Amino acid sequence: MTSSADNLLPADCAHWEPLLPAHAEHALPPTDAEALNAHLRECPTCRQQLQQLRTLLHHLDELPAPAPPPALRANFLQALNQEKAALKGNEPEVAPLVVAHSEKAAAGGTVIPLWEASAAGRWLRVAAAVALLAVGTVLGLLLQPAALPEVAIRPAPAPGLAAQLTTLAGQPASANRRLQLVSEAPTTVQPGDAAVQVLITTLNADPNPNVRLAAAEALYHLRADPRVGPALVQALPNQTDPNVQITLIELLVALRDKRALAPLEQLSRQPNVLPVVRQQAQQGLGLLI
Known part of the structure; x- marks a missing residue:
């Protein structure tokens, strides 16, 4: 690959x-990414394609998950x-347990018809159930503990932005999840909150440029x-992604912050x-001077 944009071949x-x-x-891989970044610095066409791909991926991540059709449940x-x-x-099929008439007669016992035995058994079971229910009711009244005072259960507080950006295992959330949390920060964070410092850290340290870009815009709202x-x-001097650099320049000009003159001059x-x-x-620089 040549070093000049004028000598690049299709x-x-x-x-x-x-x-x-x-x-x-x-x-x-880092080696391929470094070589591709060197080409992107000299090729506006590939930079435009890369930006379009990132925009497309961002919109695809925001699409809702498809719901199964109603006919699937039926x-x-x-x-x-x-x-x-x-x-x-x-x-x-389970055959009923019936004692043969001949076997009972041979043993010298009395043969009881099946319907009579069944009726007697049903009445015995009903009497036992009634007695058990009465004993259980009396024991329940005697052993009933004193009523405990009702304790209001307070819902657990929602985790802060820092806790949501980082899982319990100490690993960062996925880039899509971080991008969603940072984009929603202006609606959940107020000026003066500790989460503002979390957004500042995200702007300076997050490895994903889209997340850093969302952090810059969220900070501008705050x-x-x-x-x-x-x-x-x-x-501004620490950013290397062109989109983040341009966005920061626009935000600083909108803030009319004179402290941005030195980094703008350097950039x-x-x-x-x-x-x-x-x-x-x-x-x-021309707008701030």
Whole structure:
């Protein structure tokens, strides 16, 4: 691969294009990702394709999970009923226990008809059940403990933003989950909350540029917090993703923060920064001066 954008051949883009989807999901090996990033710095066409892929993946993650059709439940219940009927038809019949008349006569005993034995057994069982119920009622009244005072059960407090971004095992949540939590932060976090510092840490340290981008936008919505302005100024020189850099420049210009002049001046002169980022930094300087 040549070092100048003017000398790049279409074959270079054809070589790197199959790696763009994996790079959009941050799944490339470090060596391949570094080589592809070197190509992206010189190729606006591939950068545009990469941005489109990231936007598409973001929208796909936001789609709701498809619900099963209503007919699926009806088909399942019908199959279940058919299976029950088949099992019921295959149950073996149990012959009633009847003592042969000849065997009782040979033993010198008295033969009791089956209906009489069944009636006597039913009455004995009814009498025993009534007696057991009466004894249980009396024992229940005697042994009933004193009524305990009702204790109001308070719901457990919802976990904070930091706890949700990190699982109990200490591993970070998935990139999609982190992106969702950070995007919802303006509706769940107020200026002055401890979660503002969590968003600042996410902006500076999260490995996913989309999550860092969402953290910057969430902090702008919480700009009434005095920590937000200095945090955005300090984060600008540390960012390497062009989208995050451009977004930070726009947010600092919208805040009219004069402290951003020095990092903007430095960014506008860095040779390893994309031309579009340097141009955005120069425009920001002109608006803040």
